[in-house]
Amino acid sequence: xxxxxxxxxAFDGKTVAELLDELGYKRERVxxxxxxxxxxxSEYDTTILAEGCSVEVVSFVGGG
Amino acid sequence: MENDDKLIIGxxxxxxxxxxxxxxxxxxxxxxxxxxxGAELITLAVRRANTKDNESILDHIPKGVxxxxxxxxxxxxxxxxxxxxxxxxxxxGDFVKIEIMRDTKYLLPDNAETIKATEILAKEGFVVMxxxxxxxNTARDLVNAGAASVMPLASPIGSNKGLATRDFxxxxxxxxxxxxxxxxxxxxxxxxCEAMEMGxxxxxxxxxxxxAGDLPMMAxxxxxxxxxxxxxxxxxxxxVLVRGASPSDTLTGxxxx
Numbered sequence: 004x005x006x007x008x009x010x011x012x013a014f015d016g017k018t019v020a021e022l023l024d025e026l027g028y029k030r031e032r033v034x035x036x037x038x039x040x041x042x043x044x045s046e047y048d049t050t051i052l053a054e055g056c057s058v059e060v061v062s063f064v065g066g067g
Numbered sequence: 068m069e070n071d072d073k074l075i076i077g078x079x080x081x082x083x084x085x086x087x088x089x090x091x092x093x094x095x096x097x098x099x100x101x102x103x104x105g106a107e108l109i110t111l112a113v114r115r116a117n118t119k120d121n122e123s124i125l126d127h128i129p130k131g132v133x134x135x136x137x138x139x140x141x142x143x144x145x146x147x148x149x150x151x152x153x154x155x156x157x158x159x160g161d162f163v164k165i166e167i168m169r170d171t172k173y174l175l176p177d178n179a180e181t182i183k184a185t186e187i188l189a190k191e192g193f194v195v196m197x198x199x200x201x202x203x204n205t206a207r208d209l210v211n212a213g214a215a216s217v218m219p220l221a222s223p224i225g226s227n228k229g230l231a232t233r234d235f236x237x238x239x240x241x242x243x244x245x246x247x248x249x250x251x252x253x254x255x256x257x258x259x260c261e262a263m264e265m266g267x268x269x270x271x272x273x274x275x276x277x278x279a280g281d282l283p284m285m286a287x288x289x290x291x292x293x294x295x296x297x298x299x300x301x302x303x304x305x306x307v308l309v310r311g312a313s314p315s316d317t318l319t320g321x322x323x324x
Contacts, residue, residue, distance in 0.1 A: 008115045027118040032125070034113075034156035039149065041156050059115065061153050063124050065097075066112025066137050067088030067224070067251075067273030 006057040015054045020047040022058065033062050072301065074269055076246055077162075077194035077215035079133070083107045084263070085293045086135065086248065087286070088273020089124060096282050097127040103286035110135045110164055110271070113154050125159070135196065137164040144183035151188050163188060164218065164250075165197040174224040178205040182212050189213025198250050201235040206243045217243055218271065220251040221262065225274040227254025230261060240266040256285075256292030263296025264304060 004011045007022065014022050019035055019042050035042040036059040042050050052058065074081040087106035089097055101109060109132050111124060128134070136154035141147035144167065151163040165188070167180045181197045182205065189195045194215045199205055201219035209217055219236050222228035229252060230236065240247045246268030253259050259270045270293055279285035 028116055031158075032123050033116045034153045036149070036153060041152055043156070059153075061113050061157075062116035063111045063134075063136065063154075063157060063159075064114045065089040065091065065094070065124055066139055067090045067110055067271075 005052050005055065008058070008060055014052050017052055018048055019050045019052065019058070022052060023047065023060070026060075028060055033060050035060055072297070074246060076196065079194065081107045081133070081269075083290075084269040084297055085259075085290055086110065086250075086269055086271035088271065088276070089128075090273050091277035092282060094122060094124055094127045097124070098129060099283040100276060100286045101129055101132055103283045103290065104276075105290045106132065106286075108133045108135050108162075110137050110273070111154075112137055112139050113150050113157070114140075133162060134159040135162045135164050137166045137198075138184070139166045139168075141165075141167045141184075142169055143167060143177070144180045144187065147180070147184040148187050151184075151193060152191075155193070160194075161192060162194045162196065165195060176200055176220065178202060181205075182208045185209055185214050186212035189215075196248070201232045201239055203235075203238050203242060206239050210243060210245055214245060216246040216248050216268070218248045218250040221249050221258070222252030224251045226252050227275055227278065228252050229254055229258040233261075233265070236262070236267070237265055256288045259289055260292040260296035260299075263293050264299045266300050269293075 005014050038056055074084050083105045085104050085106050086108045087104045088110045138147040138150040141150055147165050147167050165181050165184050167177045168174050169177050176198050178199050181199055185195045185197050196216045197209050197214050198218045206217050222231035248269040249262040249267045250271040253272050254275045262270050276282050276285050
C-alpha cells in the first residue's frame with residue numbers, strides 16, 4: 004500500500020502517471036511530491052511508487 | 068496616474084499597486100474582481116488536489132496577471148519551502164508570498180521562521196515576498212536574506228480592523244529600501260488610501276472584498292482609493308499644525324478700517 008494525500012491505495016509498483024490517471028487528476032493542473040521530493044512532470048512516466056511511500060498531489064485554490 | 072510610476076518587485080514591473088486575494092469567494096467573481104481592481108498580481112494557495120473539482124481557479128484568472136502563491140498552512144520554514152517548491156512546480160512562475168503561522172487564534176506570522184524560509188527560497192531563485200509582523204530588525208534581516216519586498220500586517224488576518232500597526236509600518240517605509248506592501252487587516256478603501264498616503268508601495272486585500280456586499284464594486288472602490296493615496300503621497304501631503312490655525316486666504320482688513 005502507498006499513501007496518496009493521506010489515504011491508502013494499492014498503487015505499489017505503478018508509476019506516478021498511472022496513479023494520476025487512475026485517480027482522475029489532470030497532469031497539467033497538479034504538482035506531485037514523493038516522500039518530500041518534487042517529481043518533475045517529465046519523470047511521471049518513469050517514477051515507480053514503492054511500497055510504503057507517501058505521495059502528495061496538490062493544486063492551486065483561492066487564497067489571500 | 069502617471070504611466071511611469073511603476074511598482075518594481077524583484078525586477079518585475081507592475082502598473083497597479085493593488086494586490087488582490089482570491090480566497091473566500093466564488094470563482095465566478097474572480098474575473099470581475101481582477102478587472103475592477105485593475106490588479107496585476109493575485110494571490111493563490113496550494114492545497115491537496117481534489118479530483119472531483121473539474122474547475123481550476125487558473126481558468127478564471129485573466130491572462131497577463133502574475134500569480135503570487137502563498138505558503139499558508141506552513142507552520143515553520145521547512146513547510147513553507149516545501150509549499151513554495153510545489154507552487155513553482157505547478158508552472159506559474161517564481162513569485163511566492165511566505166506566510167508562516169504557529170498561532171491559530173490570531174494567525175500572527177512567525178518572523179524568525181519567515182527569515183529562514185526567505186533565505187532558502189531567495190537562493191533558489193524565487194521572488195520572495197514575506198508576510199511579517201512589522202518589526203524593523205526583522206525587516207532588515209529579510210532584506211539581507213534576499214526578500215523582494217516586505218509585507219507587514221496592518222491588523223490580524225481577516226479582521227478588517229485597519230492600520231492597527233500604523234506607526235511601525237511607517238518605520239519600515241522610512242527605513243527599508245524595498246517595496247513595503249501592507250498586507251492583512253485592511254478592511255476599507257479609506258484605510259488602503261491611508262497606507263498609500265504613508266508611502267506604502269502597494270496594498271494587498273482579500274477579506275475586505277470577500278465580505279463586502281458587492282465584491283466587484285468594492286474592488287473598484289479599493290482601486291480608486293489606492294490610486295488616490297498614491298497620488299497624494301507623490302504630491303507631498305500638506306503639513307499639520309500642532310496648535311493654532313492658519314487662514315486659507317489673506318485676512319481682509321477693510322471691515323475694520
